Amino acid sequence: MIPLALVPVLLAMLAGVANANATCNVTSPCSLSSAPCCSEFGFCGRDNFCLGGCNPYASKGVNSCRPEPLCKDSTYTFADKSRILSNSTLFDGNSTKYDWVIDKGSVLDNSGNIALTLADASGGTRISSTKYVHYGDITATIKTGRWNGVVTAFITMSDIKDEIDWEFPGSKTTQGQSNFFWQGLIPTTKTNGATHDGISDTFANFHDYTVSWGPDQLSWSVDGNVVRTVKKSDTYDAAGVPHYPSTPSRIQLSIWPAGVEGSPPGTVDWAGGMINWDDPDFKAAGHFYAIVQKVTVKCINAQVIDPAANITSYIYSGNSSSNPSIVYSNYSTMVNGARSMLPVAGLSGTVLTAFVMGLLMALNAMLL
Numbered sequence: 001m002i003p004l005a006l007v008p009v010l011l012a013m014l015a016g017v018a019n020a021n022a023t024c025n026v027t028s029p030c031s032l033s034s035a036p037c038c039s040e041f042g043f044c045g046r047d048n049f050c051l052g053g054c055n056p057y058a059s060k061g062v063n064s065c066r067p068e069p070l071c072k073d074s075t076y077t078f079a080d081k082s083r084i085l086s087n088s089t090l091f092d093g094n095s096t097k098y099d100w101v102i103d104k105g106s107v108l109d110n111s112g113n114i115a116l117t118l119a120d121a122s123g124g125t126r127i128s129s130t131k132y133v134h135y136g137d138i139t140a141t142i143k144t145g146r147w148n149g150v151v152t153a154f155i156t157m158s159d160i161k162d163e164i165d166w167e168f169p170g171s172k173t174t175q176g177q178s179n180f181f182w183q184g185l186i187p188t189t190k191t192n193g194a195t196h197d198g199i200s201d202t203f204a205n206f207h208d209y210t211v212s213w214g215p216d217q218l219s220w221s222v223d224g225n226v227v228r229t230v231k232k233s234d235t236y237d238a239a240g241v242p243h244y245p246s247t248p249s250r251i252q253l254s255i256w257p258a259g260v261e262g263s264p265p266g267t268v269d270w271a272g273g274m275i276n277w278d279d280p281d282f283k284a285a286g287h288f289y290a291i292v293q294k295v296t297v298k299c300i301n302a303q304v305i306d307p308a309a310n311i312t313s314y315i316y317s318g319n320s321s322s323n324p325s326i327v328y329s330n331y332s333t334m335v336n337g338a339r340s341m342l343p344v345a346g347l348s349g350t351v352l353t354a355f356v357m358g359l360l361m362a363l364n365a366m367l368l
């Protein structure tokens with residue numbers, strides 16, 4: 001029932017990312033200076049491997065990945081396609097130039113909106129925001145697919161795989177499903193997924209699907225009505241570690257084929273069965289599709305940001321993936337940018353980390 005976790009794996013396979021590059025994960029990080037960054041797909045490389053999706057704890061150093069572009073209040077509409085970069089591997093880290101990158105597949109114009117397309121069994125489309133959100137209200141106004149085996153999704157995904165989902169298995173056009181993950185972990189004792197029924201035809205109608213993500217509470221809404229709330233305090237494990245998404249995340253919208261050969265049977269069932277490639281909608285359009293009208297982001301920064309500090313980005317600090325520390329910085333987010341300046345504020349997951357602040361103050365004091 002939780003196939004989105006498989007998406008990166010599928011995308012990696014389908015995108016043919018597997019080449020001679022070393023694999024990487026938190027226990028086996030990248031080791032070469034020439035290929036220091038662990039991409040979202042778990043391969044070591046440089047340049048755009050160090051941008052969106054780069055896992056700081058699986059990279060050579062916690063500083064190997066480029067800083068993550070800061071959240072900005074925005075309403076993204078799609079009449080102007082020049083704000084979407086057609087191929088994410090060409091991205092240079094300039095989030096002022098592009099709002100979205102296409103990680104896979106292609107988008108088409110649909111009356112000033114965009115259609116995410118799914119043309120074949122190895123297909124599907126995913127777009128990612130160039131900016132990150134480290135808490136915020138994010139609303140996507142979309143029409144989903146309506147075909148067995150075809151999944152439409154609107155999620156947030158962090159570089160260490162904290163994830164918050166709205167998902168729409170195509171066989172159910174009056175239902176949305178909410179879910180969340182902490183560092184990619186699927187809880188073994190319970191599922192974090194929930195279903196929300198009674199939405200009027202999600203294929204025919206635009207609805208507003210919202211994720212309201214704060215440091216202490218997470219909720220999902222449909223057309224402004226909250227349908228589910230999760231409190232961070234309810235996610236602590238026996239060891240006292242909160243399994244709550246708490247790291248800066250990109251916004252991703254996708255359509256993907258779950259009902260295809262090679263998908264786990266549970267995923268196929270969840271998505272409503274195998275895809276019918278003879279479906280009249282598919283024949284007529286030449287692809288399956290989901291329509292995105294707009295995405296609205298209202299940032300909720302975990303700390304007040306002084307405009308004079310020229311903050312551009314979030315970076316990870318510290319080595320512990322079990323307690324990630326997120327720091328605001330004025331580092332360049334560009335792929336070739338310098339990284340010689342100091343971070344200017346610290347916070348951990350959700351709370352200010354006295355340790356990081358102390359460290360920064362000490363470093364500042366040393367340099368001043």
Ligand SMILES: *[C@@H]1O[C@H](CO)[C@@H](O)[C@H](O)[C@H]1NC(C)=O
Binds near residue numbers: 026027028
């Ligand atoms: C991490 O990568 C190493 C080397 O490829 C592999 O042996 C190990 O099983 C991986 N660990 C996890 C948790 O995936």
Ligand SMILES: *[C@@H]1O[C@H](CO)[C@@H](O)[C@H](O)[C@H]1NC(C)=O
Binds near residue numbers: 022034045047048049
């Ligand atoms: C890995 O990927 C990078 C692209 O970032 C490429 O330059 C490099 O040659 C690849 N191969 C290895 C072995 O790292």
Ligand SMILES: *[C@@H]1O[C@H](CO)[C@@H](O)[C@H](O)[C@H]1NC(C)=O
Binds near residue numbers: 087089105
């Ligand atoms: C994106 O660019 C890369 C490198 O130039 C290329 O290998 C890949 O096929 C392109 N992807 C698409 C969807 O065009």
Ligand SMILES: *[C@@H]1O[C@H](CO)[C@@H](O)[C@H](O)[C@H]1NC(C)=O
Binds near residue numbers: 094095096097334
């Ligand atoms: C980023 O793009 C904007 C808009 O195109 C441009 O004005 C700016 O100079 C670029 N920044 C860098 C560092 O290249």
Ligand SMILES: *[C@@H]1O[C@H](CO)[C@@H](O)[C@H](O)[C@H]1NC(C)=O
Binds near residue numbers: 309
């Ligand atoms: C912010 O940028 C301006 C313009 O480049 C610069 O004058 C100022 O010193 C910067 N502020 C800080 C705190 O770095």
Ligand SMILES: *[C@@H]1O[C@H](CO)[C@@H](O)[C@H](O)[C@H]1NC(C)=O
Binds near residue numbers: 062317318319
């Ligand atoms: C990470 O751990 C290594 C080894 O313990 C240490 O040398 C390094 O300073 C740590 N880095 C940070 C950013 O804490």
Ligand SMILES: *[C@@H]1O[C@H](CO)[C@@H](O)[C@H](O)[C@H]1NC(C)=O
Binds near residue numbers: 309310330
């Ligand atoms: C970044 O912050 C450092 C430390 O406050 C400051 O010295 C530097 O000028 C800042 N850089 C920019 C581009 O604002």
